[in-house]
Each structure stands twice: as structure tokens, then as C-alpha cells.
Amino acid sequence: MDLNFSESEIQRYARNILLREVGGTGQAKLRAARVLIAGAGGLGSPLALYLAASGVGHITICDDDNIELSNLQRQVAHTTERLGMGKAESAAIAMRQVNPEVAVRALSIRLDGANVKDLIADHDIICDGTDNFATRFLLADACVAGRKTLVSAAVLRFEGQLSTFKPHCGPAHPCYRCLYPEPPPPGLVPSCSEAGVLGAVTGVMGTLQATEVLKEILAIGETLSGRLLVWDALAAEFRTIRLKRDPNCPACGG
Numbered sequence: 001m002d003l004n005f006s007e008s009e010i011q012r013y014a015r016n017i018l019l020r021e022v023g024g025t026g027q028a029k030l031r032a033a034r035v036l037i038a039g040a041g042g043l044g045s046p047l048a049l050y051l052a053a054s055g056v057g058h059i060t061i062c063d064d065d066n067i068e069l070s071n072l073q074r075q076v077a078h079t080t081e082r083l084g085m086g087k088a089e090s091a092a093i094a095m096r097q098v099n100p101e102v103a104v105r106a107l108s109i110r111l112d113g114a115n116v117k118d119l120i121a122d123h124d125i126i127c128d129g130t131d132n133f134a135t136r137f138l139l140a141d142a143c144v145a146g147r148k149t150l151v152s153a154a155v156l157r158f159e160g161q162l163s164t165f166k167p168h169c170g171p172a173h174p175c176y177r178c179l180y181p182e183p184p185p186p187g188l189v190p191s192c193s194e195a196g197v198l199g200a201v202t203g204v205m206g207t208l209q210a211t212e213v214l215k216e217i218l219a220i221g222e223t224l225s226g227r228l229l230v231w232d233a234l235a236a237e238f239r240t241i242r243l244k245r246d247p248n249c250p251a252c253g254g
């Protein structure tokens, strides 16, 4: 791994490098890492900004939506000036403004069965910040098949959930379908556009998601694999639920 840093990189990342758990080696790991962010919305905004600011060297962000006024209450990578612009492009502009040292790629496409395999193959860690179950299950299954670590966050109203899925790392590590075997019937679980979400809640969850991505790249601390973090913002309470791998899981079992 290339451990040479320019003077401006050393200054930019000084507070990271000071951490014993990161240091120059960790910073080099971040620079070499390739992360895919699915969704440039309320979760993807802080996620993209913190990964770029932290020096994650290669970031791809994909989203096929354009910015609407009702997005700006929580999607803080976008601006009023950029209303109508593609969200992926807008998030890429925001990332480059924070840190021109990292390589950022914007894809204004919807993930589907035809493109998901090639897209994840080019990355080490996949982040799910999407807002619909079809994409969540598509991405989760593709990550199991492609042996990619998936860091997945979700928000609704005043609550957030976060976990890391890496069943390729062994029997202690469940996949997304070990937790949710099938998508819920259409209409059963409301979306944020139907039920609302407090803007700052998405900011917290996207930032926690960024922290878990950095931990996975650096291989430090306790992974969230095998645990689901649930935050109830109204109660101001976090809890962690143990997740077990399901031997009959339709994605990773057998």
C-alpha cells in the first residue's frame, strides 16, 4: 500500500492520523478504498460528505432522482440553487467541494437487475441509503452473491435502523434476508414521503452509517455485523438487537 502523503493530505487528515487506531496506515487504507453509495438522499447526503471528507479515495454515488424542494429539509448535500439537478451529480459537486483529493463518480441511474452486479463488483463496501424495498432487496442479494460488505441504514418518522451485513465472513455473520426474508407486501410499510421523517434523524443515521463504513475499511472496533442498531429519537434511546444467521435463509443459507 502507498504510504506516501502530500503535505496537504497530511494537514487535511491530521485529526484522523492522530488517532492511534487510524494513523498513516489507516489513512492509506481509506485512500485505497472503493465505496458505492446507493441513494443520494437523506442518508446518502451526510454519508457522502463524511466519506469524502475522511479521505475515502474512490466514491461512486448513484441515484436517478432530481432534487425537489421537499428534499432540502434533510438532504443536506443539495442546495436551493441546484433544485432540478440530478441528485447524484449534486452530491458529487458537494463532495468535490469538501475534498478535491478524492475521486468521485456520479451515476444518474436506477439500480436494477441488469446493472447491479457490475456496479458492486468495482467496490469494496456497498452502502444502502435507498428509500424502497425493491432496491434494498436487489442490492442485498447482489452483495451476498458478490461477497461484498453491505452497510445498510433506514429511517422513518423519528426512528432509524442500521446494520452491517457480511455473510461471506462466516457463520456468525447474517445477511439482510436473515433479518427480513421477503419484502413486505406493497403498502404495508409507509415510505418517508407518506409518513414523514424528521430531517435531523436522517442526518444522524447517515453519519452513523459513515462511521460504520470507516470502521469496516479500517478494521477497527466492534463491527455491527450480527447486530441491529435501533434509535428512537423521541425517546432519545439507542438499543442493539442481536441478529443470527438463518440456516434456511433464501439468500445465504444452505
Ligand code: ZN
Pocket: 167, 174, 175, 176, 177, 178, 179, 245, 246, 249, 250, 251, 252, 253
Ligand atoms: Zn441470510
